[in-house]
Amino acid sequence: MRTYDKKELAIILADTFDFLDNRKKLTIAESIANGISLKDALLSMKGDLLEEGLVDKAISCLNKDYLQSALDLLDKYGVTAITVFSKDYPEELKNIFSPPAILYAKGNLELLKTPNRFAIVGSRKSLPQDKTVAENYAKVLTENGMCIVTGIAEGVDEHAIKGALNSGKIISVTAGGFDKVYPKSNDELFSSVAKNGLCLSEQRPTVESIAYMYPLRNRIIAGLSVGVLVVSAGVKSGTFHTVNYALDGGKDIFAIPHAIGVQCGEGTNKLIKSGAFLTDEPNDILSYYGLEVEKEETKKVEELSAVEQPVYDKIKESGSIYIEKLAELLNKRSFELLPILSMLEIKGLIIKSADNFYTCV
Amino acid sequence: MLSKTIGYGLSGLEGFAVSVEVDISNGLPSMDIVGLADAAIKESKERVRSAIKNSGRKFEPHKITVNLAPADIKKEGSALDLAIAVGILKSSAQIKDAPDNIVYIGELSLDGSLRHINGVLPMLISAYKQGLTNFIIPKSNAKEASYIDGITVYPAESLKQVIDHLSGLYPIAPCEKIDFAVESKEKSYDSDMAFVKGQAVAKRALEISVSGGHNLIMVGPPGTGKTMLAKCIPTIMPDLTFDEALECTKIHSVAGYIKDDEGLLLTRPFRTPHHTATMIALTGGGAKLRPGEVSMAHNGVLFLDEMPEYSRTALESLRQPLEDGVVTVSRASGTVSYPANFMLVASMNPCPCGNYGSHDKICSCTPTAISKYRAKISGPLLDRIDIQVTVDNIKYSDIVSTEIGETSETVRKRVNRARLIQRERFKNDDILTNSDMKEKHIKKYCVLSNECEKILESSYQALGLSARARSRIIKVARTIADMSLSKDIKPEHILEAVSYRRMES
Numbered sequence: 001m002r003t004y005d006k007k008e009l010a011i012i013l014a015d016t017f018d019f020l021d022n023r024k025k026l027t028i029a030e031s032i033a034n035g036i037s038l039k040d041a042l043l044s045m046k047g048d049l050l051e052e053g054l055v056d057k058a059i060s061c062l063n064k065d066y067l068q069s070a071l072d073l074l075d076k077y078g079v080t081a082i083t084v085f086s087k088d089y090p091e092e093l094k095n096i097f098s099p100p101a102i103l104y105a106k107g108n109l110e111l112l113k114t115p116n117r118f119a120i121v122g123s124r125k126s127l128p129q130d131k132t133v134a135e136n137y138a139k140v141l142t143e144n145g146m147c148i149v150t151g152i153a154e155g156v157d158e159h160a161i162k163g164a165l166n167s168g169k170i171i172s173v174t175a176g177g178f179d180k181v182y183p184k185s186n187d188e189l190f191s192s193v194a195k196n197g198l199c200l201s202e203q204r205p206t207v208e209s210i211a212y213m214y215p216l217r218n219r220i221i222a223g224l225s226v227g228v229l230v231v232s233a234g235v236k237s238g239t240f241h242t243v244n245y246a247l248d249g250g251k252d253i254f255a256i257p258h259a260i261g262v263q264c265g266e267g268t269n270k271l272i273k274s275g276a277f278l279t280d281e282p283n284d285i286l287s288y289y290g291l292e293v294e295k296e297e298t299k300k301v302e303e304l305s306a307v308e309q310p311v312y313d314k315i316k317e318s319g320s321i322y323i324e325k326l327a328e329l330l331n332k333r334s335f336e337l338l339p340i341l342s343m344l345e346i347k348g349l350i351i352k353s354a355d356n357f358y359t360c361v
Numbered sequence: 362m363l364s365k366t367i368g369y370g371l372s373g374l375e376g377f378a379v380s381v382e383v384d385i386s387n388g389l390p391s392m393d394i395v396g397l398a399d400a401a402i403k404e405s406k407e408r409v410r411s412a413i414k415n416s417g418r419k420f421e422p423h424k425i426t427v428n429l430a431p432a433d434i435k436k437e438g439s440a441l442d443l444a445i446a447v448g449i450l451k452s453s454a455q456i457k458d459a460p461d462n463i464v465y466i467g468e469l470s471l472d473g474s475l476r477h478i479n480g481v482l483p484m485l486i487s488a489y490k491q492g493l494t495n496f497i498i499p500k501s502n503a504k505e506a507s508y509i510d511g512i513t514v515y516p517a518e519s520l521k522q523v524i525d526h527l528s529g530l531y532p533i534a535p536c537e538k539i540d541f542a543v544e545s546k547e548k549s550y551d552s553d554m555a556f557v558k559g560q561a562v563a564k565r566a567l568e569i570s571v572s573g574g575h576n577l578i579m580v581g582p583p584g585t586g587k588t589m590l591a592k593c594i595p596t597i598m599p600d601l602t603f604d605e606a607l608e609c610t611k612i613h614s615v616a617g618y619i620k621d622d623e624g625l626l627l628t629r630p631f632r633t634p635h636h637t638a639t640m641i642a643l644t645g646g647g648a649k650l651r652p653g654e655v656s657m658a659h660n661g662v663l664f665l666d667e668m669p670e671y672s673r674t675a676l677e678s679l680r681q682p683l684e685d686g687v688v689t690v691s692r693a694s695g696t697v698s699y700p701a702n703f704m705l706v707a708s709m710n711p712c713p714c715g716n717y718g719s720h721d722k723i724c725s726c727t728p729t730a731i732s733k734y735r736a737k738i739s740g741p742l743l744d745r746i747d748i749q750v751t752v753d754n755i756k757y758s759d760i761v762s763t764e765i766g767e768t769s770e771t772v773r774k775r776v777n778r779a780r781l782i783q784r785e786r787f788k789n790d791d792i793l794t795n796s797d798m799k800e801k802h803i804k805k806y807c808v809l810s811n812e813c814e815k816i817l818e819s820s821y822q823a824l825g826l827s828a829r830a831r832s833r834i835i836k837v838a839r840t841i842a843d844m845s846l847s848k849d850i851k852p853e854h855i856l857e858a859v860s861y862r863r864m865e866s
Contacts, residue, residue: 262721346824
C-alpha cells in the first residue's frame with residue numbers, strides 16, 4: 001500500500017468532491033502548497049467561488065474515516081493516486097493548460113519517466129487496413145525506443161495497444177474511471193495494459209465516463225506525448241481535439257493518407273493539407289525523432305513464389321482491388337486465385353475485407 | 362350379419378392395417394364406432410349414412426356396431442370412411458361376394474363422392490410390405506399411387522362406383538404404372554446457375570458445398586442475391602433417385618402437400634421457413650405429430666434466410682436433426698420418427714447495418730450491437746457449418762460479362778462425379794459424404810503432407826483460426842481435392858479451403 005504525504009492526501013480528498021472541477025482543484029493545490037489546510041482553502045472559496053451549502057457539507061466530511069474510505073477505494077482497485085505534488089507526476093504535463101490536479105494510475109509508473117512517448121489515435125470505425133497500420137506502427141515504434149500513448153476505444157486505439165503490448169511500452173488514458181471502462185468489450189484489453197503497461201485516468205475508479213470527459217482525456221494524451229499520429233479520422237472526428245491540444249503544445253502531427261472518397265480518410269487528408277506530416281511507414285517517425293532502427297522490418301523481404309508474385313504485384317498496383325477485377329486482369333477464374341490469396345494473407349502481405357476486396361498492407 | 366373389411370391407418374410414416382368389423386343386429390337404431398377412434402372417425406357415422414343413401418342403397422334403421430381392430434391402437438383421420446361404408450353394405454348384404462383382400466382407403470362426402478386423403482403413398486408402401494396388394498383409393502390420389510410395382514390400385518370417384526366395381530357391373534381400370542426414370546427427365550427448376558451473373562466465388566462455394574454435403578452460410582449485405590444463389594442449390598444437387606423421391610413424397614403426402622393428381626416429387630425440396638417459425642414448425646410435432654420443416658427438407662435444402670432473425674429455441678432445435686439426420690417426436694401414446702437429412706444453407710448480414718468489414722464504407726453499428734447480432738448464431742449450430750462465403754454487391758460483375766455462365770446441368774455433372782468418388786471411398790463405412798466424416802475417417806482418408814500441415818499451422822496464427830476449425834478445413838479440402846480428381850490433398854486445396862473459413866468473432 002502506497003503512502004501519501006499530507007499535501008497529496010489533501011488533493012486526494014479534494015477529488016472526492018464532485019462539485020470541484022480541475023480549475024478549483026488547482027486553486028486548492030496552490031493554497032495547500034502555501035501551507036493552508038484543505039478546510040481553510042475550501043472556506044476561503046466559499047461564497048464567490050463555491051456555493052455555501054456545498055462547502056459546509058464537504059467540510060463536515062473531513063475526518064479520519066472519510067479519508068480512510070477514500071484510500072481504501074484506491075486499494076480496492078489497485079490504483080495509485082498521482083497528484084501535482086507527487087514525484088511521479090510527469091513534468092511535461094505541468095506545462096499544459098489546466099494540468100490535471102490528480103491522476104489515477106494502474107500499472108508500471110516508470111513509463112511516466114520514459115522519453116519519446118508518442119500518441120497514436122484514430123477513429124473508432126476505420127477500414128480493416130487502418131487497424132493493421134495502427135498495430136504495425138505501434139509494434140515498430142515500441143521496438144525502437146518509443147512508448148505509445150492512446151485511449152482504450154475500439155478501432156485504432158485497440159490495435160495500437162495490441163501492437164505495443166509485447167514491449168510493455170503502452171500507456172492507455174481512459175475517459176472514465178477504471179471500474180467503468182467503455183467499451184465493455186475492451187475489458188480484457190484494459191487488464192492487459194494494466195498488467196504490462198500503464199493505465200491512467202483523471203477520474204476516480206468508480207466514476208462513469210460522460211461525454212465531456214473525452215476531450216479532457218485527450219488533452220492528457222496530447223500532453224504526455226512528443227507527437228501524435230492520426231491513423232484515421234472522419235471530418236468531424238474527436239481526434240481533432242487531441243490534435244488541437246498537441247498543436248497548442250507545439251507537438252508534431254503525423255497522418256496516414258487515404259484514397260479519395262474514403263470516409264474515414266477525409267480527416268487525415270485534411271490534416272495533411274493543413275500541414276501535418278504525411279507518413280506511410282513507421283520509419284518516418286523514427287527518423288524524425290532521431291531514433292536508430294534496431295530491428296529491421298522483416299515483412300518486406302518476403303520471398304514470393306512465381307505464382308504469387310504477379311498476383312501480389314497487381315494488388316499492390318491498385319492498393320485495393322476487387323477479386324473479380326483481379327481475376328480479369330490476371331486472366332484467371334476468381335476461385336483459382338483463392339489459394340494464392342490465402343497464402344499472401346497468411347504471409348501478412350494483404351488483408352481481405354468482407355466485400356471481397358484485397359488490400360496491401 | 363358380421364363382416365370384415367380392411368382399411369388402413371398411419372402413424373408417422375408407418376402404416377398399419379385396420380380390420381373394420383361391422384355387426385348389424387336387432388335393437389334400437391344406432392351406430393357405434395369403437396376401437397379408440399378419434400373425433401373425425403366418430404363423425405363418419407353421418408358421412409357414411411348419407412353417402413350410402415345418396416348412392417342408391419339402403420341404410421336400414423338397425424343397431425350397427427363398428428369395431429376398428431386392433432382395439433388398442435389409436436385410429437385417426439377420415440381415411441376409414443370407405444372401409445366402414447363397404448363394411449356396412451357387406452353386413453346388410455348389399456354387397457355380395459367382394460374379395461377379402463382389398464384395402465379400402467378414402468373419405469366420403471355426403472353425396473357419396475370419394476375425397477383425397479393425405480398419406481396415401483406411405484400407406485401403400487407399408488401395406489405392400491405387409492403383403493397387401495389390392496387397393497381401392499380416391500381417384501385424386503391415383504397418381505401418387507402409380508409408382509409402386511407389385512400392387513394393383515383401383516381409383517374410384519364415388520361409393521357408387523366402388524359398389525358397381527365390386528359387383529362386377531362396371532369394373533374400374535387399375536392405375537397404370539408410371540416410370541419414374543422417364544418422368545423425372547421432364548422435371549424443371551425455376552432457377553439455374555446460369556441466371557446468376559458474376560459471383561464466381563460464391564458459385565464455387567456452392568459447388569463445393571453440394572459436392573461434399575457441407576452446410577453453408579452466405580454473409581453479405583441485403584440485396585446481394587443470397588436468396589437467388591440458395592435457390593440454385595437444388596438444381597446442382599445430384600438427381601433424386603427413385604428411393605429418395607419415394608422418401609420425400611411420403612413425407613410431403615403425410616403433411617398434406619401432395620395435392621389432387623400430383624405424383625412423386627421430381628425435384629429436391631427447397632424449404633424456406635419464415636422467421637416466426639416455432640420449434641415445432643421446424644422440427645415437427647404438435648397434436649397431430651406432423652413432420653416439420655426439417656423433414657420436409659429431407660434430401661433437399663433447408664434455407665434459413667437472415668439466420669439471426671430466427672428465435673434461439675427454434676435454431677437450437679435444429680441440432681438433433683443435423684446430428685442424427687432424423688427427428689423423433691413424442692406424444693403420450695408413443696413416438697414417431699421422421700427422416701430429416703437435409704443440407705443447411707443460411708444467410709446473414711455482416712452486421713445490422715451491413716457495412717462491417719467493408720473496404721471503403723464505415724459500419725455505423727455500436728460494438729454491442731455487432732456482437733449481439735453475431736452471438737445469435739454462435740455455438741453448436743455454427744459448428745456444423747463448414748463453409749462461409751462472402752457475397753458482395755459490387756456491380757462490377759455486371760460490367761464484365763465476358764464469362765458465359767455455366768448451366769446447372771454442367772455443374773451437376775461435376776457434382777455427380779465428386780459424389781461418386783465419395784461413394785466409393787466410404788463404401789465400407791456408414792457415412793455418405795465428406796462432411797459426415799468424424800475424426801477416425803479424417804485420420805484414415807485425409808492424410809496431410811508435411812507441407813500441408815505447415816500451411817495449416819501458419820494459418821492458425823496468421824488468420825486467427827481456432828483449433829476446432831482444423832477438421833472443418835480438412836474436410837472441405839478433401840472435397841476440393843475430389844473435385845480436382847486428386848487422390849491426395851495438396852497445399853492449394855488447403856489454401857482454398859482456408860478462404861472459406863468462418864469469421865470467428
